[in-house]
Amino acid sequence: MPSAIPLKQFDSVGGFWGAYQTELATKGLMHQWQQIVGTGRLQHFLDVIDGKSGTHTGYRFNDSDLYKWLEAAAYSQVLNPNPEVKAAMELAINAIIGAQAEDGYLFTLIQLNKPEWKWRNLVHMHEMYCLGHLIEACIALNQMGDSRLMPVATKSVDCITATFGPGKRVGSCGHPEIELALYRLWQETGQKRYAELADWMIDCRGQRPSPFETEFENPTDNCIVSLDRCCEWKDGKYYGEYLQDDKPIRDQDTIVGHSVRAAYLYAAAQLSAGRRKDKPLQDALDRIWTNLTEARMYVTGGIGSTGDGEGFTADYDLPNLNAYAETCAGIALAMWARRSFEVNPSTDPLDVLERALFNGILSGVSRDTTRYFYDNPLESRANTERQPWFGCACCPPNIARLLASITDYAVQADDKTLYLAFPIECSFTLTNGLKVKIKSQYPNRGKAEITITAKQPTRFRLALRIPDWAEEVTTTLPGAQPAEYEEGFAVFDEVWEGDRTLTLEFEMEPRLISAHPKVLDNLGRVAVQYGPTIYCAESSSEANAPQRATLELNEDIQLGAQKSPGGAPTLQVNAIRQNDADGPLYEYEQEANYSQETLTLIPYREWNASGKSYMQVWLRA
Numbered sequence: 001m002p003s004a005i006p007l008k009q010f011d012s013v014g015g016f017w018g019a020y021q022t023e024l025a026t027k028g029l030m031h032q033w034q035q036i037v038g039t040g041r042l043q044h045f046l047d048v049i050d051g052k053s054g055t056h057t058g059y060r061f062n063d064s065d066l067y068k069w070l071e072a073a074a075y076s077q078v079l080n081p082n083p084e085v086k087a088a089m090e091l092a093i094n095a096i097i098g099a100q101a102e103d104g105y106l107f108t109l110i111q112l113n114k115p116e117w118k119w120r121n122l123v124h125m126h127e128m129y130c131l132g133h134l135i136e137a138c139i140a141l142n143q144m145g146d147s148r149l150m151p152v153a154t155k156s157v158d159c160i161t162a163t164f165g166p167g168k169r170v171g172s173c174g175h176p177e178i179e180l181a182l183y184r185l186w187q188e189t190g191q192k193r194y195a196e197l198a199d200w201m202i203d204c205r206g207q208r209p210s211p212f213e214t215e216f217e218n219p220t221d222n223c224i225v226s227l228d229r230c231c232e233w234k235d236g237k238y239y240g241e242y243l244q245d246d247k248p249i250r251d252q253d254t255i256v257g258h259s260v261r262a263a264y265l266y267a268a269a270q271l272s273a274g275r276r277k278d279k280p281l282q283d284a285l286d287r288i289w290t291n292l293t294e295a296r297m298y299v300t301g302g303i304g305s306t307g308d309g310e311g312f313t314a315d316y317d318l319p320n321l322n323a324y325a326e327t328c329a330g331i332a333l334a335m336w337a338r339r340s341f342e343v344n345p346s347t348d349p350l351d352v353l354e355r356a357l358f359n360g361i362l363s364g365v366s367r368d369t370t371r372y373f374y375d376n377p378l379e380s381r382a383n384t385e386r387q388p389w390f391g392c393a394c395c396p397p398n399i400a401r402l403l404a405s406i407t408d409y410a411v412q413a414d415d416k417t418l419y420l421a422f423p424i425e426c427s428f429t430l431t432n433g434l435k436v437k438i439k440s441q442y443p444n445r446g447k448a449e450i451t452i453t454a455k456q457p458t459r460f461r462l463a464l465r466i467p468d469w470a471e472e473v474t475t476t477l478p479g480a481q482p483a484e485y486e487e488g489f490a491v492f493d494e495v496w497e498g499d500r501t502l503t504l505e506f507e508m509e510p511r512l513i514s515a516h517p518k519v520l521d522n523l524g525r526v527a528v529q530y531g532p533t534i535y536c537a538e539s540s541s542e543a544n545a546p547q548r549a550t551l552e553l554n555e556d557i558q559l560g561a562q563k564s565p566g567g568a569p570t571l572q573v574n575a576i577r578q579n580d581a582d583g584p585l586y587e588y589e590q591e592a593n594y595s596q597e598t599l600t601l602i603p604y605r606e607w608n609a610s611g612k613s614y615m616q617v618w619l620r621a
């Protein structure tokens, strides 16, 4: 089974992703740290250490922001060390070690404000969700050579298993995440009991009686959130769909409920299905994946179309202006796609991974990594802009940990094969001693060079993903056997010796995308894609708003002379614009005033660089 190449084996990450990582290391991480400190999130841990009580403020799951930040910082320090970040990490590490209770429990809201609520309101409280993020941070540090938090991770699981597990109390977290963390802890320590606990949680989900539903039997005693604010309570009944607890996963067919919960849960379930070779579970995940990717995913890879319950609605209900498409949901989808690939190596999930990464996820962060979108609409009427932080700040540190660990998503290996999901500029050494250097301007250009250096003859397979959007792909490796095609990959099975360079070229042309006619919002509209990048039109003024334009597609879309700020080609397309007019709101038989223009398109991920603007992905044609 392929897995990520440990970051410590990398010498460099450059190009497109390297620029994000540098910005994160020099600006984004300290910006986020200041928010974490300034909003009292660190102070909660210090207050626990000082034995204070009643001082927790803000959302109950705020501890997770510190953990996700620490995880991101741990990855970032490997290739982009920053002493300021290092100093902040020390504060975080000491705060975590100090605040963990004797029995391994750590959740500052309960420790400070409501000790009597421990493990009482699983559906809302997020205790295990936070512990999951804590465990992931501990693992990240351990992988970087700092094992100080591993006892914290294992003690926190001991705390869970003291109460929950087979033969004990049935229960997991209303917000999945602990399951993914437990599989990572199994992979990190080799201890099967962690994976088995996650398997058990996955198998319990959706069973009756539901431990979550039971909490609603006496909601005034058991629920910290009032019923009128509960997404898990609808029409006087428990609404298990919100947290994927309406039926066992093996019986589920469609993706429902809260999008981040769903994708975290299914990412973990994917690892569970792989580990246990569980065909009914795998079949269910395949059905849910098909429903998601064929009827409920935006062209940007955004998922969860409504802010009402932060989740899914119905097939083909993909509004643009009010699209929710939370940044975390895109990240969760990338995680699910990655795990799906690891368990069943094929390019299908990687096509979805790439769509989400280069579009709906990266739109969630400014290029300097200090401003964020929580939701990622596909149309704007100058009503939204990226923010420095949020009260519910799940997205900023989540995108930080994704950016800092992007190599986990781009290159993977097992003992026979190196898989390249997309060409990322980087260099690293495999455990078999092969050195790999990738030169790439992807996604802005389709050409990449992969140089493999072997000190002694080494047989190894190099598997290059052929993207779903690529019509022409050329691979050149002098002296090689022709590539074989396997599950969407071009595979070179070679004995490597000395330095050999493979040239890979995806022909990139602007391509038009139409949506299924059941997506009523996109009727008569097209989206434009170049390489893996979805484009949009944007204007700061209402008079030039793309909403007023209709594309004229009788001529090809041209590459513009200007580059976008992120180095991507701009695209140019002829359009007719309906101009402003004086006159009343409604008028009989007035001829509209049109003009010809050339509309410039930029990558969707780069929109909003100068604040509020008019923007559209799906353009009238």
Ligand SMILES: [Zn+2]
Pocket: 326, 327, 328, 329, 374, 393, 394, 395, 396, 398
């Ligand atoms: Zn979020």
